[in-house]
Amino acid sequence: MKGLARQLLILLLSFATTVVLAQQEGDTSGHDQDPAGHVETADHQAGEAEAGTPHAPEKYNPSPAVMNHIGDANEFHIWGPIALPLPCITYEDGQGLSFFSSSVFHHGTMAHNGFVLDHGVLRKVVGFPTRDAVELESLHTDDDGHAHYVHTEEVKTESGKVAEHKTIQYQGQTYTLESSSKIFSGTSWIDFSITKNVFTMFMATILLFFIFFGMKRFYANNEGKAPRGLTNFMEPFFEFMRDEVVKPSIGPKWERYMGLIMSLFFFILVCNLMGLIPFFPGSGNVMGNISVTIVLALITFFVVNFSGNKHYWQHIFWMPNVPVPIKILFIPIELAGLFIKPFTLLIRLFANITAGHTIILSLVSLIFIFGEVGQNVGGASVGAVVAFIFVAFMNLLELLVAVLQAFIFALLSALYIGAAIEDHHHEEAH
């Protein structure tokens, strides 16, 4: 009781702090520039609106840049004007598959095949007159001399949500852009491209193949000897996962699922670690892409449910040793649990990695916020110092999170599989 009261007090206090902070925030923005704050919130919700709306004043809005960096792209940006072009594979209704390299867009200045590149992301132009490569008309040029070809504005949909409406200019005409079809958004084309994330996943896979086939060769050639080099480095990780995760969680039939759990762990780990490298071979936010985590969680879901034995299904549909009304009550709960387990699995991984990347990028954008987009060099220097310290610490924390999330995903997958195939009841399992 006392503990509860204390917790309530903590809750109230945290509310009070929030209210005070919110008021201060409101005050400053009120004094500064009210319309700016308004525009900024609109931008913030829509995500990827570079340069904001035409009326946006000289105030840096970090949200589009952050969103662009954590998102997927059809070219791998390396440095300044240099980007690695990636293959685009599109499927259009009535057109079929098309293959082309993202270098045909010349960094978004050209249209090709009826597609344009908007900040590295492929978009289809609705009703574009030609499928040839043509130059687009520049809409405006910003202070740094960068020409912009895509105009973004926020429109309110019927349901009151803010959606993006992107347009380009070609031969005096305005054309609307269409993003690729995701779940529940029925646009006319699907993107099968080797995007930045797919590229990073390929690299992670190749890296893992080299590491583990190298280890295999070493063990085959040096039987009975102590491991050396890379094998020596990797063996503790592997043995830890085998002895602390797979064996105790899955039980006597652990060997059958060893490959799956190990693949999940090392694939997620390598992708996470590559995402922490801020320059070219890394920087792809793979596990921060919900499609990737959905697929990984679906693999676990199918493995769990296809290997589930009699006891597993009995516990779901007719829980033993409880009265009949409770049995009936448990059926919907257990059925929901069937889907909630992989759902939390995918959300946990996605949200943790996305949050980490967002925090680091927001800290980096402190430089531009303090520097007022190059107007205030002193402010930018202060921002750089602050950002350096915080980003260094955040990266250390993210290193922990990268390993921990890979471990948690593998551990929970192993636990779910173990619960589905165990022969006895829970009390006897331990």
Next chain:
Amino acid sequence: MTGTLAAVGAGLAVIGAGIGIGQIGGKAMEAIARQPEAVGDIRTNMLIAAALVEGAALATIVLAFFA
């Protein structure tokens, strides 16, 4: 995320998760202090429990995003 109500919801979820994970961490520390030889088992179970609490909170935050 429309308006600030969704953000308030996300914040509430974080408070809940904070209390939950704080409890787990504190109790795990006590348990380790009481039985240092069981540190491996305690750590694994602590991580599992923390992951479950976190899962609920993250689901709420994602719902707040899509609300």
